[in-house]
Amino acid sequence: MHDAYELFQLLKLTVQIESIAAYDDNLLVGTRHGHLLMYSVSCRYGEQKPDVQLLRYNKNFSKKPIQQLAVVPENQLLISLSDNIISVHDMTAVNFPTVTVVQRTRGATLFTLDIKKHTSLTGETSVLVRMCVAVKRKLQLFYWKNNGFLDLHEDLSVADVPRALAWCQETICVGFRGDYCLLSGKQHDLFPTGKHPEPSITKLSDNTFALGKDTQSIFMNTEGDPIQKYAVRWSEVPLAIAYDEPYLLALLADCIEIRTVEPCLFIQSVPLPKPKLVFRCHQGLVYVASLDYVWCLQAVPLTQQIHVLLEDKQFQLALKLTNISDESDEEKSKNIYQIQTLYAFDLFNNKQFHESMKEFLNLRTDPYEVIRLFPELLPQQSRGPQELEQRPKLQDRDLENGLLALIEFLTEVRHNLMGDSKANTEHDRQNNINHKSTQQLLQIIDTTLLKCYLQTNDALVAPLLRLNHCHLGETEKTLKKHQKYSELIILYQTKGLHRKALELLQKQAEHPDSTLHGYERTLQYLQHLGKDHINLMLDFAGWVLDANPEEGLKMFTEDIAEVEQLPRPKVLDYLLRTHKDLVIPYL
Numbered sequence: 160m161h162d163a164y165e166l167f168q169l170l171k172l173t174v175q176i177e178s179i180a181a182y183d184d185n186l187l188v189g190t191r192h193g194h195l196l197m198y199s200v201s202c203r204y205g206e207q208k209p210d211v212q213l214l215r216y217n218k219n220f221s222k223k224p225i226q227q228l229a230v231v232p233e234n235q236l237l238i239s240l241s242d243n244i245i246s247v248h249d250m251t252a253v254n255f256p257t258v259t260v261v262q263r264t265r266g267a268t269l270f271t272l273d274i275k276k277h278t279s280l281t282g283e284t285s286v287l288v289r290m291c292v293a294v295k296r297k298l299q300l301f302y303w304k305n306n307g308f309l310d311l312h313e314d315l316s317v318a319d320v321p322r323a324l325a326w327c328q329e330t331i332c333v334g335f336r337g338d339y340c341l342l343s344g345k346q347h348d349l350f351p352t353g354k355h356p357e358p359s360i361t362k363l364s365d366n367t368f369a370l371g372k373d374t375q376s377i378f379m380n381t382e383g384d385p386i387q388k389y390a391v392r393w394s395e396v397p398l399a400i401a402y403d404e405p406y407l408l409a410l411l412a413d414c415i416e417i418r419t420v421e422p423c424l425f426i427q428s429v430p431l432p433k434p435k436l437v438f439r440c441h442q443g444l445v446y447v448a449s450l451d452y453v454w455c456l457q458a459v460p461l462t463q464q465i466h467v468l469l470e471d472k473q474f475q476l477a478l479k480l481t482n483i484s485d486e487s488d489e490e491k492s493k494n495i496y497q498i499q500t501l502y503a504f505d506l507f508n509n510k511q512f513h514e515s516m517k518e519f520l521n522l523r524t525d526p527y528e529v530i531r532l533f534p535e536l537l538p539q540q541s542r543g544p545q546e547l548e549q550r551p552k553l554q555d556r557d558l559e560n561g562l563l564a565l566i567e568f569l570t571e572v573r574h575n576l577m578g579d580s581k582a583n584t585e586h587d588r589q590n591n592i593n594h595k596s597t598q599q600l601l602q603i604i605d606t607t608l609l610k611c612y613l614q615t616n617d618a619l620v621a622p623l624l625r626l627n628h629c630h631l632g633e634t635e636k637t638l639k640k641h642q643k644y645s646e647l648i649i650l651y652q653t654k655g656l657h658r659k660a661l662e663l664l665q666k667q668a669e670h671p672d673s674t675l676h677g678y679e680r681t682l683q684y685l686q687h688l689g690k691d692h693i694n695l696m697l698d699f700a701g702w703v704l705d706a707n708p709e710e711g712l713k714m715f716t717e718d719i720a721e722v723e724q725l726p727r728p729k730v731l732d733y734l735l736r737t738h739k740d741l742v743i744p745y746l
Contacts (some may be wrong), residue, residue: 160424160425160426160427160471160473161426161427161464161467161468161471162427162459163406163417163426163427163458163459163464164406164408164417164427164429164445164456164457164458164459165204165456165457165458165459166429166431166454166455166456167202167208167209167454167455167456167457168452168453168454169186169198169200169202169209169211169446169453169454169455170188170198170211170452170453171451171452172188172190172196172451172452172453173451174190174191174192174194174451175190175191175192175450175451176188176189176190176191176436176448176449176450176451176452176453177189177190177191177224177225177226178225178226178227178228178436179228179436179438179446179448179453180228180229180230180237180438181200181230181438181440181444181446182230182232182440182441183232183440183441184199184200184201185197185198185199185200185214186198186199186200186440186446186453187228187230187237188448188453189220189224189225189226189227189228189239189241190224190225191224192218192224193218193219193220193221193222193223193224193225193241194216194217194218194220194225195215195216195217195220195221195225195239195255196213196215196216196217197213197214197215197216198211198212198213198214199211199212199214200455202444202455202457203457204457204458204459204460209455209457215253215254215255217254217255219254220239220241220254220255221239221241221242222242223241223242224241225239225240225241226240226241226243226268227239227240227269227270228240229270229272230250231272231274231286231288231303232250233274233276233284233286234286234288234303235249235250235251236248236249236250236258236288236303237249237250237255238270238272238290240267240268240269240270243265243266243267243268244260244261244262244264244265244266244267245260245261245264245267245270245290245292245308246259246260246261247259247260247261247307247308258306258307259306259307259308261292261301261308263299263310264292264294264299265294266294266295267292267293267294267299268293268294268295268320268321269292269293269321269322269323269324270290270291270292270293270324271290271291271324271325271326271331272288272289272290272326273287273288273289273290273291273326273327273328274286274287274288274289275287275289287302287303288302288303289301289302289303289311289326290302290303290308291324291326291331293320293321293324295320296316296317296318296319296320297314297315297316297317298314298315298317298321298324298331298333298342299314300312300314300315315342317333317335317340317342317346318335318340319335319336319337320335320336321333321334321335322334322335322336322357322358323358323359323360324360325360325361325362325368326362327362327364327365327366327367327368327381328365328366328381329343329344329381330342330343330366330381331343332360332368332370332379332381334352334358334359334360334370335358336352336356336357336358337351337352337356338350338351338352338358339352339358339360339370341381341383343381347383349370349379349383350370350372350377351372352371352372352373353372353373353375354373355371355373355396357371358370358371359371359376359397359399359400361376361400361401361402361407362402363378363402363420366380366381367379367380367381367386368380368381369391369400369402369407369420371396371397371400372390373396374392374393374394374395374396374397375390375391375392375393376390376391376393376397376400376407376409377390378390378420387420387421389423390423391407391418391419391420391423392423393409393411393416393418394411394416394428395411395412397409397410397411397416398410398411398412398434398435399434399435399436399437400437401437401438401439401445402439403439403442403443403444403445403458404442404479404483405419405420405421405476405479405480405483406418406419406426407419407420408437408439408445408456410431410434410435410436410437410447411434412433413430413431413432413433414428414429414430414431415428415429415431415434415437415447415456416428417429419476419479421475422475422476424473424476429456431447431449431454432449432452433449433450434447434448434449434454435448435449435450436448436449442458442483443457443458444456444457444458461480461481461483461484462484464477464480465477465480465481465484465494465498468480469498469501472505474498474499474501474502474505475502477498478495478498478499478502481494481495481498482495496522499518499521499522500522500524502518503515503518503519503522503524504532506518507532507561510557510560510561512560512561512563512564512565513560513564513567515564516529516564516565516567516568519568520568520571520572526568526569526572526600526603526604526607527600527603529565529568530565530569530603530607532561532565533553533561533562533565534552535552536607536610536611538633558614559614559615562611562614562615563615565607565611566608566611566612566615569604569607569608569611570608572604573601573604573605573608576597576600576601576604577601598628601628602628602629602630603630604628605623605627605628605629605630606629606630606633606634606637608623609623609624609627609629609634609637609638610637613637613641613643617641617643620643620646621645621646621649624646624649624650624653625649625653626653627650627653629650631650631654631656634650635647635650638650644663644667644673644674644675645674645675647663648660648663648664648675648680648684651663652684657684657688657692657695658695658698660684661681661684661685661695661698661699663675664680664681664684665681665699665702668680668681668706677706678702678703678706678707678710678711681699681702681703682703682710682711682713682714685699685700685703685714686713686714686717686719686721686722687719687721688721689721689724689725690721690724690725690726693725693726693729693730696714696725697729697730697733700714700733701737701738704737704738704741708738708740708741709744712741712744712745715730715734715745716745730745731745731746
């Protein structure tokens with residue numbers, strides 16, 4: 160998909176390579192003849208050729224092949240497995256003199272380290288080194304103290320000879336020829352290795368592993384639970400795998416294949432003749448060896464990779480790379496926000512509306528910017544040519560799904576705003592600017608919600624209008640367009656526009672097909688106006704009394720709080736002037 164690494168050839172040896180290890184700018188090579196070579200490697204992206212210098216060469220390190228090497232840089236220790244026994248060497252001296260030989264490990268075939276750093280409150284750093292050694296069908300556990308490995312735990316018996324090991328926290332993952340298990344006080348069997356019996360274990364973090372099963376890498380935690388729905392699939396069964404976040408690098412017969420864990424993507428294939436060993440030194444630097452060659456894979460600068468990924472719309476991987484970059488926290492946060500925003504818009508363009516709105520919520524994106532994704536919801540005067548040209552118009556099912564997702568987004572934002580508004584009432588009194596901007600935002604949200612409801616579920620319009628911040632002009636226009644006159648009455652009522660409401664009621668009362676036909680809705684409205692609006696009430700009482708004198712009189716006599724508080728002398732005077740026949744019933 161893109162070039163994540165650049166390959167450099169470092170060494171061609173005349174002796175057969177058996178093991179490699181590395182730390183900082185140093186590379187260690189163990190050979191079949193028991194030779195140990197140490198190089199300094201300066202490998203920088205963009206340089207034509209890395210600078211490689213031989214620092215030490217000990218031809219008498221061992222009489223047998225050096226099967227495995229590991230370094231503890233903090234303690235300047237080199238741990239080796241040769242002639243089936245573990246030895247510890249001093250890295251500070253030229254010829255790597257032996258500090259100790261762990262005699263109890265005689266017969267060992269494999270080991271793994273667990274190195275933990277701890278910084279005290281005073282700033283002092285201590286290092287705990289634990290080692291697990293496979294000796295036949297037993298696992299021996301040690302910890303480093305006073306220049307020696309001491310027993311940590313009694314030996315653990317296992318079903319077969321371990322072929323792969325990794326230690327994460329208090330769990331050891333063991334690979335046998337045919338299957339895997341976890342050891343953490345008790346044994347927890349996992350699954351078989353598949354048709355290809357050799358196990359492969361790659362430590363991803365302090366609590367996760369990648370386990371090989373034929374051409375797949377399956378991801379597990381230290382509890383033995385799968386942590387990802389999909390496995391990474393390789394072109395063929397890998398010989399070995401290294402993890403250099405966020406990439407998995409697999410050695411195949413004639414190349415290195417590079418893929419990502421989440422999302423599972425093919426990234427790059429680097430041709431390489433017969434690789435057999437791989438070792439990740441530090442972020443962005445991986446060493447690979449065959450029988451007589453050593454190469455290094457140097458990561459392409461993350462900024463370049465991120466740029467390419469954004470062009471390819473691979474936002475999730477771009478985010479992962481940004482998270483591990485060495486930028487300042489401020490710059491990193493800014494870039495992450497920008498990428499997440501691009502990702503949210505891309506989800507929308509791909510009609511993944513609910514996922515898109517979740518991203519916008521997490522980002523606290525300006526609701527108006529989200530509403531602009533639906534040009535038809537914008538006021539006519541606010542629609543620019545960019546809104547009309549940028550995105551294809553949503554129709555039918557896509558439009559409905561988009562609006563439903565937008566409703567969820569706006570409802571959540573509205574809920575948060577209302578909560579913030581209540582919590583900060585006292586503060587807002589002192590800060591009119593914040594209060595004003597919140598009210599403007601609520602107005603935009605409620606007006607848009609109303610338009611959404613009209614297209615998806617118009618039963619929700621009335622409840623919204625009873626307690627709303629809708630923009631009067633835009634809402635009035637929209638409701639008239641959809642002939643939602645009952646809802647328009649609610650709008651007028653909540654905004655205190657009682658005369659407009661009563662005028663509309665009187666007009667609609669004359670239309671037989673209208674839901675407001677007749678005098679009943681006007682009567683109900685008048686009954687709840689109250690004494691402060693007595694003059695307005697009397698202006699519209701006439702036609703109701705004419706339509707049905709007996710029922711109409713209830714606007715002055717009903718057992719309702721607002722009616723009981725009406726000024727009786729003024730009502731009586733009105734009836735004496737306009738409807739004398741109703742005076743006696745009124746009294």
